[in-house]
Amino acid sequence: MLKEFSYKQFGNIEFSKKAIEETTFNSIAEHIKILFISKNATIQVDFQEFTMETDTLLFINPKVIVKPCEIINGELIYFNRDFYCIEIHDQEVACDGILYNNVFEIPFIKLDDNQSKDVQAVIQEIKTEMNNEDSSTEEMLRILLKLIILKSTRIWKQQHQLAESTQHNDVQFLRRFSKLVEQHYKTHHTVADYAELLFVTPKNLSKKIGLISKSTPNDIIKDRIILESKRLLAHTKMTVKEIAYSLNYEDDAYFIRFFSKHTGLSPVSFRKQF
Structure with missing residues (x-):
């Protein structure tokens, strides 16, 4: 309805x-x-x-x-x-x-x-x-x-053991980091980029993310880029070169190596599966 x-x-x-x-x-x-x-x-x-x-x-x-x-x-x-x-x-x-x-x-x-x-x-x-x-x-x-x-x-x-009022700021920090990654993953690829946006050091960023995730901030950023790559490969007709460029990788050969390293498949092989 x-x-x-x-x-x-x-x-x-x-x-x-x-x-x-x-x-x-x-x-x-x-x-x-x-x-x-x-x-x-x-x-x-x-x-x-x-x-x-x-x-x-x-x-x-x-x-x-x-x-x-x-x-x-x-x-x-x-x-x-x-x-x-x-x-x-x-x-x-x-x-x-x-x-x-x-x-x-x-x-x-x-x-x-x-x-x-x-x-x-x-x-x-x-x-x-x-x-x-x-x-x-x-x-x-x-x-x-x-x-x-x-x-x-x-x-x-x-x-996630974040229910205490004293940890409200931690929840809001995690929300801000998550929102920033979602907004900027196409152009910001490093932990330092997000630490700067959040006005903290990369070390402090890693410490805060460790409150709820076993993944490092670098892993989280790269995983978001890989996920978008998969979505574009599976649900659009964009070429690998066009996908690489849309994710701010000017060298599509580097993007192919990056994708293959993280997924165990080349972009073309992944597309054939889906």
């Missing part, structure tokens, strides 16, 4: 192999999404396959490619920036919050039984509200959406 309020869009659909076969997902490719996935379901996220150990929420930016492999009763909530992100929100629960700007990991939120029941209850309220036509429907849907994001942000911080 889809609700439209002027330029604002909010919708909810089933997420399963059958639903994808019957629905044109291209129409919501540019929407921001929240996916509820049931335990034991298997999905592919940006070329990686995952099987859920628990009921799980996944927060999906428009560029992320998600496909169900084996999934039952998945629920996909989608909305455009006009519906939610144009509003003024607390940074932690906005569309540029840590759940949607997370270069450290794929933002899965594992839910225990009680948390899953709470989230499913909110999703059910959303589905009920989608059938209403009164003047408060838009605001009710926005409140319910924010509730899911708020609950999930709290769980994420607890799972």
Whole structure:
């Protein structure tokens, strides 16, 4: 179902192999999404396959490619920036919050039984509200959406041991780094570039990133470049040289060596697989 309020869009659909076969997902490719996935379901996220150990929420930016492999009763909530992100929100629960700007990991939120029941209850309220036509429907849907994001942000911080108020600054620093990588990975390729933007030393940057990630800042930056390379190879007709140039590599031979070193495949071989 889809609700439209002027330029604002909010919708909810089933997420399963059958639903994808019957629905044109291209129409919501540019929407921001929240996916509820049931335990034991298997999905592919940006070329990686995952099987859920628990009921799980996944927060999906428009560029992320998600496909169900084996999934039952998945629920996909989608909305455009006009519906939610144009509003003024607390940074932690906005569309540029840590759940949607997370270069450290794929933002899965594992839910225990009680948390899953709470989230499913909110999703059910959303589905009920989608059938209403009164003047408060838009605001009710926005409140319910924010509730899911708020609950999930709290769980994420607890799972990463960042829930204490004294560590608020650390969470915001991680969010800023993640957002900067997402904004500048095409032009800024070194740790020093991001340390300068954050007004810290490269050593201090590495220390802060170590709070939640086993990967170094350099690994995170390079992984983001590789991910974009994969997306362009799999989903566009750009040549390898054009992809290299778009990622600020003037020497396409260097880019090919870089890609091959990190993936074990040449760009051409990777493209053939997908």
